[in-house]
Amino acid sequence: MSPPMEISGVVLGAPDARSLAAFYERLLGWRREQDEPDWVRLVPPGGGTGLSFQTEAGYEPPVWPHGPGDQQMMLHLDIHVDDLAAGCAHAAACGATLAGFQPQADVRVHLDPAGHPFCLWTEPA
Template identity: 70%
Template sequence: MSDRPSMSLSGIVLDAPDARELAAFYRRLLGWTVSQDEPDWVKLAAPDGGPGLSFQTETAYTRPTWPAGPGDQRMMVHLDIKVEDLEVAGAHAAASGAVLADFQPQDDVRVYLDPAGHPFCLFTTE
């Protein structure tokens, strides 16, 4: 018997200068629906019932630098998004408002920056 209480991850939260703006980007990118919408908080629901993705407005938000050097604001978290085709998914990400990062550390992964500067990775398992 474990003394650990029952816990489950219900979501990931990203800070942004404008929660609604960043949520709209990820809604375009992922096609997820809004499950909660408040002035400074938006939550997107995963269609498979998995953890959702939430956004909160943070007025003191500092955009991370990718890749970070000494003294740069570092990312706190990044999202890994599995795709079937990197080129097709990358074109969709760009059309949704993402920017391809200048630095790409791997051939089978593409790093993009969302409108608030959070890096996220598109990858395949081929």
């Protein structure tokens, strides 16, 4: 039997933890719970799993979509929005870049300032 376990956070590596955290603060509207030079933790207003950022020396951004020999993403974030166009406009205003490859009509892949892919998605009409 497994002892009780709970995922308390997700950590994204970045060339600058504070800069990437600032992007996600604007994007999600979450607040900083912890703020150190190389480590920042954001928490959602209603509680739950947080999002942290760690400065990594020699950081290499992932390539989306990756090809042979490319740096692959380790994970991506799925972010539900009610209005995909409005969510995409907000993400762009916060500093995200729309990825060139879009795999689905009800999903938009964006890249954060450190190159991590994240998906905005909505329920199909």
